[in-house]
Amino acid sequence: MSTLPLFTPSAGAITISRRPKGGSLKRRRKLTVTPPRAALVDARPRPRAPVPAVRDSNSNSSNGAALPVLAVSSSRDRTDDMQAEGRAMSRAANASVYSPEFLALKYRSNPFKALRRTLQIFVGLGSFGFKLWVDQLQGQLDQNRRLRAIELREVFTGLGPTFVKIGQGLSTRPDLCPPEYLEELSELQDALPTFPDAEALSCIEKELGLPLDSIYSSISASPIAAASLGQVYKAQLKYSGQVVAVKVQRPGIEEAIGLDFYLIRGLGFLINKYVDIISSDVVALIDEFARRVYQELNYVQEGQNARRFKKLYADKEDVLVPDIFWNYTSGKVLTMEWVEGVKLNEQDAIERQGLKVLDLVNTGIQCSLRQLLEYGYFHADPHPGNLLATPEGKLAFLDFGMMSETPEEARFAIIGHVVHMVNRDYEAMARDYYALDFLSPDVDVSPIVPALKNFFDDALNSTVSELNFKTIVDGLGAVLYQYPFNVPAYYALILRSLTVLEGLALYADPNFKGRRDRDFSAKDALQPVLKLLLGLEGEELRTLVIKEAVRVTEAVILGSVIDAYNSIPDLLRTFVLNGNVAGPSLMSDAERESMMELRDQVYRIWGLLQSSENFDPTILQPILQVLQEPEARSIGGRVVGGISQRLSARLLQQVLRPPTAPVSTS
Numbered sequence: 033m034s035t036l037p038l039f040t041p042s043a044g045a046i047t048i049s050r051r052p053k054g055g056s057l058k059r060r061r062k063l064t065v066t067p068p069r070a071a072l073v074d075a076r077p078r079p080r081a082p083v084p085a086v087r088d089s090n091s092n093s094s095n096g097a098a099l100p101v102l103a104v105s106s107s108r109d110r111t112d113d114m115q116a117e118g119r120a121m122s123r124a125a126n127a128s129v130y131s132p133e134f135l136a137l138k139y140r141s142n143p144f145k146a147l148r149r150t151l152q153i154f155v156g157l158g159s160f161g162f163k164l165w166v167d168q169l170q171g172q173l174d175q176n177r178r179l180r181a182i183e184l185r186e187v188f189t190g191l192g193p194t195f196v197k198i199g200q201g202l203s204t205r206p207d208l209c210p211p212e213y214l215e216e217l218s219e220l221q222d223a224l225p226t227f228p229d230a231e232a233l234s235c236i237e238k239e240l241g242l243p244l245d246s247i248y249s250s251i252s253a254s255p256i257a258a259a260s261l262g263q264v265y266k267a268q269l270k271y272s273g274q275v276v277a278v279k280v281q282r283p284g285i286e287e288a289i290g291l292d293f294y295l296i297r298g299l300g301f302l303i304n305k306y307v308d309i310i311s312s313d314v315v316a317l318i319d320e321f322a323r324r325v326y327q328e329l330n331y332v333q334e335g336q337n338a339r340r341f342k343k344l345y346a347d348k349e350d351v352l353v354p355d356i357f358w359n360y361t362s363g364k365v366l367t368m369e370w371v372e373g374v375k376l377n378e379q380d381a382i383e384r385q386g387l388k389v390l391d392l393v394n395t396g397i398q399c400s401l402r403q404l405l406e407y408g409y410f411h412a413d414p415h416p417g418n419l420l421a422t423p424e425g426k427l428a429f430l431d432f433g434m435m436s437e438t439p440e441e442a443r444f445a446i447i448g449h450v451v452h453m454v455n456r457d458y459e460a461m462a463r464d465y466y467a468l469d470f471l472s473p474d475v476d477v478s479p480i481v482p483a484l485k486n487f488f489d490d491a492l493n494s495t496v497s498e499l500n501f502k503t504i505v506d507g508l509g510a511v512l513y514q515y516p517f518n519v520p521a522y523y524a525l526i527l528r529s530l531t532v533l534e535g536l537a538l539y540a541d542p543n544f545k546g547r548r549d550r551d552f553s554a555k556d557a558l559q560p561v562l563k564l565l566l567g568l569e570g571e572e573l574r575t576l577v578i579k580e581a582v583r584v585t586e587a588v589i590l591g592s593v594i595d596a597y598n599s600i601p602d603l604l605r606t607f608v609l610n611g612n613v614a615g616p617s618l619m620s621d622a623e624r625e626s627m628m629e630l631r632d633q634v635y636r637i638w639g640l641l642q643s644s645e646n647f648d649p650t651i652l653q654p655i656l657q658v659l660q661e662p663e664a665r666s667i668g669g670r671v672v673g674g675i676s677q678r679l680s681a682r683l684l685q686q687v688l689r690p691p692t693a694p695v696s697t698s
Contacts, residue, residue, distance in 0.1 A: 113358065116358035116359050117332075117335075117336075117358045119358070119359070120332050120335070120358045120359070120361045120362060121332055123239065123240075123241075123332070123361075123362035123363060124330055124331070124332040124333075124362055124363030126363070127329065127330040127332070127333075127363040128286050128290075128326060128329060128330075129323075129326055130293070130319070130322045130323045130325075130326040132293075132294075132297055132319060132322075135290050135291075135293065135294040135297075136294060138290070138294075139290075139291060139294045145291065146291065146294070146295065149291050149292070149295060150295055152191070153191060153292075153295065156187045156190060156191050157187060157191075159187075160180070160183055160184055160187050163176075163180060163183070164180060167180070177210060177212045177213075178212045178216075181212045181213040181215070181216035181217070182216055184199075184213065184216070184217070185199060185216045185217055185219060185220060188217070188220065189220065192260075192288065192292075193260035193261060193282070193285060193288065193289060194288065194289045194292035194293065194296075194325070195292070196220055196260045197260060197289075197321070197325050198296070198321070199217045199220045200217065200218075200220050200413075201321050202214075202217050203217035203218040203220070208310070208317075210510070211510060218532075225258070226254070226255050226258045226263050227263065227282055227283060229253070229254065229255075231283050232255070232263065232265070232280040233251075235280050235281065235283065235364055235365065236278065236280060236365050239362040239363070239364050239365045240360060240362060240365060245270075246270065247269065247270060247360060248267045248268060248269060248270055249268045249269070249270045249273070250267065250268045251265055251266070251267040251268075251278070252265045252266040252267065256277075257417070259431075260282075261281060261282055261285055261325075261328055261329065261433070262279050262280055262281045262282050262285075263279075263280060263282070264277050264278065264279050264280075265277070265278045265280065266278075266370060267367075269357070269360075274357075274369070274370075275370040276357060276360070276367050276368065276369060276370050277354075277367070277368050277369070277370050277371075278360070278365065278366070278367050279331065279365070279366040279367075279368075280364065280365055281329065281331065281363075281364040281365070285329065286329060289322075289325060289326075289329075293318065293322045293325075296318055297315060297318050297319070297322075300314040300315040300317075300318045301315055313518075324434055327433070327434075328433035328434060329363075329364075330363050331361060331362065331363055331364060331365060331366035332361060332362065332363055332366075334366055334431075334432050334433045335356040335358065335361050335366060335368070335432075337432035337433070337435045338353060338354065338356055338368065338432040339356060340409065341353055341409070341411065341429065341432055341435070342355075344402075344403075344407050344409060345399055345402060345403065348395075348399070349426075350395045350425065350426050350427060351395065351399055351426065351427055351429070352371065352422060352426040352427065352428040352429070353428070353429055354368045354369035354370075354371050354428070354430070355368065355369040356368050356369075357369075371420055371422065371428045371430065372422060372423060373420030373421050373422045373423070373428050374420060374421050375416050375417060375419070375420060375421075376389065376392060376393070376396075376416045376419040376420065376421055376427075377416035382421045385421070385423055387421055387425050389421075391425070392419075392421050392425075392427050393533055395426075395427045396414070396419065396427055396533045397530070397533050399427070399429075400414075400526075400529050400530055400533060403529075404438060404443070404446070404526055405443055405446075405447070408437050408438035408439065408440065408442075408443055409435065409436075409437050409438075410435065410436060410437070410438070410526070410529065411429055411432065411434075411435060411529065412434045412435055412436040412529070413431060413433070413434040414429070414529050414532050414533065415532060416532075417430075417431075418430045418431045436522050437522065438522045438523075438526070439522070441467070442467075442468060442469070442520070442522065442523070444467075445464055445467040445468045446468070448464060448467075448576050449461060449464040449468065451576060451577075451580055452464060453488060454633065455580065455583075455630065455633075456485075456488065456489070458481050458484045458485045458488065459477075459481055461481075461484055461488075462477035462478075462480045462481050462484060463477060465477065465480075465517070468520070468523065469518070469520050470512075470517050470518060470519060470520070470523075471516065471517060471518070472518075475516055479515070480511075480515050483511050483514065483515070484511065487507045487508065487510075487511055574667055577667070578667060578670050578671050578674060579674075581671045581674075582671060582674035582675050582678060583630065584630065584634055585671070585675050586627070586675060586678050586679065587627045587628075587630040587631040587634065588631050588634060589675075589679065590627060590679075590682075591627060591628050591631035591632075592631075594624065594628065
């Protein structure tokens with residue numbers, strides 16, 4: 033009998049014994065306890081084999097499965113990789129998918145099991161609901177809101193994985209929860225007890241069809257990390273010596289979340305029917321969320337998400353996405369490249385490596401902008417545990433179970449919404465919510481306009497030191513909570529991503545602002561916007577940009593003319609512009625004030641750009657390059673034509689206007 037020691041006895045070892053062919057595996061756990069991070073005590077890298085693939089020596093396993101092992105490197109053959117992925121998909125062929133009809137059929141036939149879990153949920157949530165009811169009777173809902181938010185977070189944690197996930201989902205829904213609840217629920221980090229190591233190791237063997245000692249030369253004695261759906265081990269592949277992270281799914285998780293979602297969906301029907309203060313379709317929200325959680329249960333899908341994310345965004349040298357080892361991946365086991373790094377919220381540890389947290393956060397923000405505007409495919413769960421700073425200064429993204437996509441039309445609408453916000457066109461902002469699917473077409477937006485105006489007038493008048501993204505999100509969330517908004521999942525997840533990144537920056541430096549962004553980042557941020565602008569489906573956005581470009585240019589030109597005219601002594605004004613002393617153009621006082629305000633906003637934005645460190649006007653180089661393309665020349669021609677028409681009309685009106693008698697000052 034051959035024996036493979038994975039750890040030295042002094043560290044608390046797991047010894048795997050292998051019987052001859054047809055025998056069973058034995059595990060002997062010594063009583064010495066090893067800390068979770070006592071990983072890879074006996075792990076020594078082995079030189080990579082010169083050939084791209086070999087047949088594993090233990091291919092004649094008890095189930096007859098043959099598993100070719102590939103040396104994962106940047107030069108691996110794409111065909112072999114696709115074949116390995118295909119085999120992983122075959123192993124995950126029976127992965128569960130969310131089906132409310134199937135769950136209803138299953139648990140209606142087992143009412144006692146459903147009743148037992150219902151009582152557990154009722155005790156947890158019922159006590160919380162009773163406290164809310166008492167607060168309402170005593171008129172203390174607002175006063176106790178923070179305390180109740182903390183209690184709800186603790187209740188969700190105690191009820192298990194499904195409710196932890198629900199809490200995380202609610203933390204991105206400003207249309208469903210007030211700000212205090214959003215903040216508390218966002219602290220849920222899936223910190224749950226681990227399950228027995230023996231069950232995890234057994235799952236690996238069953239899923240991959242091979243004994244452990246034919247796969248790993250060593251594996252950590254305890255999980256390195258535990259989450260709601262699984263836990264992670266650190267291991268070393270036997271063939272290549274590559275250090276990997278092995279994610280193993282929690283046993284019985286499908287049964288647990290299936291029963292929970294069946295019960296929660298039934299509650300959703302009652303809420304839709306009897307609770308008028310919640311305008312969103314609660315059942316639809318539950319179904320959408322359940323589908324996302326079930327997708328996380330298929331680790332092959334997560335691996336495919338990681339591969340797609342790497343292809344789209346890891347072309348930048350400061351972004352790292354780990355490789356997937358398809359030969360050691362199945363529906364319940366995911367093996368990916370091990371990434372050495374420090375969590376992004378561990379500032380001291382990052383600085384000890386000679387790195388700056390703000391540089392890493394800037395990388396994350398720029399990557400998020402690309403995810404939002406360029407491809408619309410983005411990481412939907414970027415909490416600090418999923419973002420690592422590597423010793424080389426790269427930002428590593430981990431955990432690709434929860435991803436989302438922004439529809440192309442929504443990307444156009446988001447840009448238009450920002451333009452309207454900057455111009456304080458609150459009527460247009462309110463109408464944007466139709467295009468963003470925030471409001472159904474039958475909702476009247478006129479009552480919403482004053483709320484937007486009250487909030488954004490204050491926000492946009494704030495100084496740079498007073499304004500941050502979280503302030504805007506919290507304030508806008510309060511507006512959304514008061515009106516019949518239904519925030520799409522993609523938009524809520526975008527807000528969460530950017531808020532998390534800014535929160536990390538403010539944690540590192542309370543004075544962090546956008547002006548600290550590096551100039552190359554501004555160049556990168558322009559690229560996805562320009563790509564959208566010149567795309568085949570970008571006519572609506574082009575029309576908006578042209579309209580705003582004409583308005584801004586006119587404001588700058590006429591604002592300068594007005595300033596010049598006002599500098600002329602009163603006695604000379606009768607000889608200027610046909611004797612008109614009222615002003616150089618036919619504008620009402622309100623129109624003139626609005627135009628001057630717009631001109632001042634343009635100057636303010638330009639001043640902020642110039643005040644950034646090492647400002648270089650070449651950040652506008654991408655725009656100049658794009659202007660050489662035929663589509664851009666067409667836009668430029670339309671802008672010039674629009675400006676010429678507006679100025680010509682005003683000049684003609686001025687010329688034809690009868691002289692105005694000077695106003696006597698005596």
